[in-house]
Amino acid sequence: xxxxxxxxxxxxxxxxxxxxxxxxxxxxxxxxxxxxxxxxxxxxxxxxxxxxxxxxxxxxxxxxxxxxxxxxxxxxxxxxxxxxxxxxxxxxxxxxxxxxxxxxxxxxxxxxxxxxxxxxxxxxxxxxxxxxxxxxxxxxxxxxxxxxxxxxxxxxxxxxxxxxxxxxxxxxxxxxxxxxxxxxxxxxxxxxxxxxxxxxxxxxxxxxxxxxxxxxxxxxxx
Amino acid sequence: xxxxxxxxxxxxxxxxxxxxxxxxxxxxxxxxxxxxxxxxxxxxxxxxxxxxxxxxxxxxxxxxxxxxxxxxxxxxxxxxxxxxxxxxxxxxxxxxxxxxxxxxxxxxxxxxxxxxxxxxxxxxxxxxxxxxxxxxxxxxxxxxxxxxxxxxxxxxxxxxxxxxxxxxxxxxxxxxxxxxxxxxxxxxxxxxxxxxxxxxxxxxxxxxxxxxxxxxxxxxxxxxxxxxxxxxxxxxxxxxxxxxxxxxxxxxxxxxxxxxxxxxxxxxxxxxxxxxxxxxxxxxxxxxxxxxxxxxxxxxxxxxxxxxxxxxxxxxxxxxxxxxxxxxxxxxxxxxxxxxxxxxxxxxxxxxxxxxxxxxxxxxxxxxxxxxxxxxxxxxxxxxxxxxxxxxxxxxxxxxxxxxxxxxxxxxxxxxxxxxxxxxxxxxxxxxxxxxxxxxxxxxxxxxxxxxxxxxxxxxxxxxxxxxxxxxxxxxxxxxxxxxxxxxxxxxxxxxxxxxxxxxxxxxxxxxxxxxxxxxxxxxxxxxxxxxxxxxxxxxxxxxxxxxxxxxxxxxxxxxxxxxxxxxxxxxxxxxxxxxxxxxxxxxxxxxxxxxxxxxxxxxxxxxxxxxxxxxxxxxxxxxxxxxxxxxxxxxxxxxxxxxxxxxxxxxxxxxxxxxxxxxxxxxxxxxxxxxxxxxxxxxxxxxxxxxx
Numbered sequence: 001x002x003x004x005x006x007x008x009x010x011x012x013x014x015x016x017x018x019x020x021x022x023x024x025x026x027x028x029x030x031x032x033x034x035x036x037x038x039x040x041x042x043x044x045x046x047x048x049x050x051x052x053x054x055x056x057x058x059x060x061x062x063x064x065x066x067x068x069x070x071x072x073x074x075x076x077x078x079x080x081x082x083x084x085x086x087x088x089x090x091x092x093x094x095x096x097x098x099x100x101x102x103x104x105x106x107x108x109x110x111x112x113x114x115x116x117x118x119x120x121x122x123x124x125x126x127x128x129x130x131x132x133x134x135x136x137x138x139x140x141x142x143x144x145x146x147x148x149x150x151x152x153x154x155x156x157x158x159x160x161x162x163x164x165x166x167x168x169x170x171x172x173x174x175x176x177x178x179x180x181x182x183x184x185x186x187x188x189x190x191x192x193x194x195x196x197x198x199x200x201x202x203x204x205x206x207x208x209x210x211x212x213x214x215x216x217x218x219x220x221x222x
Numbered sequence: 223x224x225x226x227x228x229x230x231x232x233x234x235x236x237x238x239x240x241x242x243x244x245x246x247x248x249x250x251x252x253x254x255x256x257x258x259x260x261x262x263x264x265x266x267x268x269x270x271x272x273x274x275x276x277x278x279x280x281x282x283x284x285x286x287x288x289x290x291x292x293x294x295x296x297x298x299x300x301x302x303x304x305x306x307x308x309x310x311x312x313x314x315x316x317x318x319x320x321x322x323x324x325x326x327x328x329x330x331x332x333x334x335x336x337x338x339x340x341x342x343x344x345x346x347x348x349x350x351x352x353x354x355x356x357x358x359x360x361x362x363x364x365x366x367x368x369x370x371x372x373x374x375x376x377x378x379x380x381x382x383x384x385x386x387x388x389x390x391x392x393x394x395x396x397x398x399x400x401x402x403x404x405x406x407x408x409x410x411x412x413x414x415x416x417x418x419x420x421x422x423x424x425x426x427x428x429x430x431x432x433x434x435x436x437x438x439x440x441x442x443x444x445x446x447x448x449x450x451x452x453x454x455x456x457x458x459x460x461x462x463x464x465x466x467x468x469x470x471x472x473x474x475x476x477x478x479x480x481x482x483x484x485x486x487x488x489x490x491x492x493x494x495x496x497x498x499x500x501x502x503x504x505x506x507x508x509x510x511x512x513x514x515x516x517x518x519x520x521x522x523x524x525x526x527x528x529x530x531x532x533x534x535x536x537x538x539x540x541x542x543x544x545x546x547x548x549x550x551x552x553x554x555x556x557x558x559x560x561x562x563x564x565x566x567x568x569x570x571x572x573x574x575x576x577x578x579x580x581x582x583x584x585x586x587x588x589x590x591x592x593x594x595x596x597x598x599x600x601x602x603x604x605x606x607x608x609x610x611x612x613x614x615x616x617x618x619x620x621x622x623x624x625x626x627x628x629x630x631x632x633x634x635x636x637x638x639x640x641x642x643x644x645x646x647x648x649x650x651x652x653x654x655x656x657x658x659x660x661x662x663x664x665x666x667x668x669x670x671x672x673x674x675x676x677x678x679x680x681x682x683x684x685x686x687x688x689x690x691x692x693x694x695x696x697x698x699x700x701x702x703x704x705x706x707x708x709x710x711x712x713x714x715x716x717x718x719x720x721x722x723x724x725x726x727x728x729x730x731x732x733x734x735x736x737x738x739x740x741x742x743x744x745x746x747x748x749x750x751x752x753x754x755x756x757x758x759x760x761x762x763x764x765x766x767x768x769x770x771x772x773x774x775x776x777x778x779x780x781x782x783x784x785x786x787x788x789x790x791x792x793x794x795x796x797x798x799x800x801x802x803x804x805x806x807x808x809x810x811x812x813x814x815x816x817x818x819x820x821x822x823x824x825x826x827x828x829x830x831x832x833x834x835x836x837x838x839x840x841x842x843x844x845x846x847x848x849x850x851x852x853x854x855x856x857x858x859x860x861x862x863x864x865x866x867x868x869x870x871x872x873x874x875x876x877x878x879x880x881x882x883x884x885x886x887x888x889x890x891x892x893x894x895x896x897x898x899x900x901x902x903x904x905x906x907x908x909x910x911x912x913x914x915x
Contacts, residue, residue, distance in 0.1 A: 028631065030637055031637070032637045032638050033638075078634035079634065079635065079636040080630060080631070080634040080635060080636060080637065081636075081637070082631075129445045129446070130445075131445065132440050132444050132445065132446070142426075142427070142429055142430045143423075143426035143427045146426045146429050147426050147484060147485070147488065150426075151488050154488065154491045154492055154495055157495055158491065158494065158495050158498065161495070161499070161503070162498070162741055165498075165499065165739060165741050166739075169739055
């Protein structure tokens with residue numbers, strides 16, 4: 001009689017946790033992808049921890065504070081590492097509604113992930129979408145900072161160039177007027193161009209170039 | 223010491239020997255440096271010059287060279303050149319000149335080497351049979367690129383004016399060519415700087431890790447990723463949504479994007495900073511902007527060649543497929559690529575060459591700059607292909623990984639039991655045992671060639687494909703910063719040429735009074751361009767940019783180049799031009815030059831023009847819109863242009879070239895009116911230089 005009861009209970013419990021059963025969720029872990037060499041093997045102890053984490057999440061739900069580890073059933077563990085789980089009520093005859101389990105897991109997803117050194121992508125609860133972490137935006141977008149820097153540099157450089165241009169312009173306006181006075185006076189300026197002194201071109205000596213003797217000189221009036 | 227100042231050559235030698243123009247302080251930028259690169263007067267003005275100086279020798283022993291200097295000033299002041307006023311550089315000073323030949327060469331190289339070398343040439347190589355594309359490319363370079371380039375440099379150097387002045391000097395009827403070049407340069411600088419704005423935006427966003435285009439943003443209830451991003455890709459999403467915020471239709475203008483407007487302002491501010499005093503400032507900036515891209519390309523080449531998959535990319539993309547040479551499209555694309563790559567018919571090279579001393583070997587310059595430009599294209603494509611090969615290999619690997627994950631999850635196989643190498647064997651085995659289940663899996667076909675074939679050109683290459691490739695490289699933000707800084711300096715050095723081709727004619731025409739400094743003119747030009755370019759920061763801005771790129775630039779430049787060649791060879795006269803070139807370079811142009819100038823280049827240009835028109839007419843003009851509501855999203859939706867946009871396209875295509883007949887007709891009418899009003903008297907010296915009238 002007792003044996004019969006035992007079989008009945010296990011059979012019922014086995015029925016509760018089946019692939020695609022009502023209120024059952026499939027979990028998939030990718031431990032080697034996440035941890036590489038430091039990957040641990042998935043054994044019954046890890047399963048126990050998993051059941052504990054699920055029970056912990058359920059206990060945070062109002063009206064479900066009495067969930068025990070034994071209420072969480074795992075089945076169909078594969079080599080992939082994937083399995084199905086259900087959470088039963090204290091009577092162990094019914095499974096808890098999927099919505100409750102979903103919300104509980106979502107609330108504590110971070111703690112569950114951390115217990116296994118995994119993240120949302122390597123510890124997947126199929127059919128339970130996770131709330132994705134918002135990207136950490138700095139208060140001032142970085143591009144505005146760089147933009148400000150470049151803009152200030154360009155502005156300062158432009159101002160400097162304009163100011164130096166104005167100064168050069170003023171100096172030029174004073175300059176040429178002085179130069180013209182000097183040239184008009186035809187001073188005794190010995191210029192050196194290309195390393196050759198221009199003395200031969202200086203007209204102070206008053207040489208008479210015979211090549212330019214004109215006919216007029218022969219006809220000097222008396 | 224008998225000075226026979228009879229011939230122009232002797233006079234030029236005399237002028238060079240006395241170093242006229244050197245002694246005047248503040249005569250122009252860089253004065254006082256005896257380097258032989260001071261402005262000498264153009265030879266057509268030396269006719270006046272020799273006449274005046276013969277007067278002085280006959281008068282006897284007058285004072286030495288300071289009188290010569292005075293005469294020069296007088297002649298410069300009244301220089302009766304045909305066409306517009308004497309070189310107006312502010313205060314009757316000598317024309318500005320390059321500090322050194324290197325500056326001039328770098329400026330021309332910087333102008334020629336632009337964004338197209340990086341994102342158009344590799345695409346063409348890839349699409350048209352790899353190495354086989356080099357054959358039509360070299361043919362086009364030899365028969366079209368180098369001859370046209372030589373003409374531009376020679377004409378600018380000889381006549382020492384910007385594009386408007388040069389063509390008016392050759393013949394008053396051809397003045398429209400210069401105005402057409404000026405207009406095209408103006409239109410191009412508007413949209414070219416907008417591309418630089420986009421580059422700047424990406425550059426500003428590259429200073430963070432992780433890069434903003436590496437992941438999709440979350441949707442509103444934070445359960446998943448934003449849908450538009452999830453359907454396409456994070457990189458496309460960042461480009462179309464975060465950068466352009468593109469609308470789904472060209473008629474849907476939308477508000478001005480303030481982020482792009484800020485970047486546009488900075489872009490134009492940088493351009494103004496560099497061109498503020500003409501070649502005096504661009505000459506300094508060009509040392510950085512022309513040489514920096516080569517450094518970065520080398521860095522990318524070295525890094526790219528060490529990445530896995532690079533060699534496969536290079537071999538696949540460079541393997542020649544000679545059958546493509548039968549396709550006439552290849553030859554057309556090679557010819558247009560050479561044409562636009564060398565930035566011909568903009569007037570920028572004419573402007574640069576006009577600041578040279580007259581006796582400069584422009585033939586050698588033309589050949590060397592054109593070769594440098596082509597070598598840069600090749601170098602850039604090797605660097606680009608190695609990175610693209612790496613990207614294709616990485617994408618292929620990820621495709622395989624996704625398939626493996628599907629298999630493992632479906633059949634609950636242990637993790638990492640199927641590797642990339644054993645994937646096909648495992649698939650076959652599973653298909654044999656459970657075909658129904660395998661058929662239900664969403665497996666993709668992963669072939670490396672498919673990934674290598676994914677080609678992109680233009681903005682697609684730079685902002686989508688390459689940015690994605692950079693994501694996978696270790697140290698991604700560094701490479702992103704380097705890449706976009708390189709693009710910015712490539713574009714900036716081309717902008718210098720564009721702005722010079724706008725500013726030099728304005729200066730030569732004397733648009734502003736003499737006492738207004740050059741800084742004001744460049745400032746006004748930049749401000750005007752900035753205000754007009756704000757239309758590209760609208761949500762439909764990128765569609766308009768494509769229109770400008772296709773219609774405003776392409777056809778007009780080809781036509782203007784055709785008129786340039788015809789004008790120089792047939793109106794100015796081949797013999798006179800060859801004489802000028804011989805005077806400048808010391809050797810008469812040989813048969814190759816004369817044949818290409820007279821026959822081959824004009825014919826080629828005409829063929830390209832006709833083929834281009836045929837191509838545009840063959841299909842109704844359409845554009846590809848980014849529409850998230852399109853059923854085949856993320857493919858782009860092909861839409862026809864609305865009527866008013868087509869009218870704008872037509873206007874852009876023909877307006878710049880319209881200057882040519884308009885000016886020619888105007889000159890004809892003016893001459894006829896002059897002739898009827900004032901019959902010419904004998905002996906009266908014509909104020910114009912007696913050119914073709």
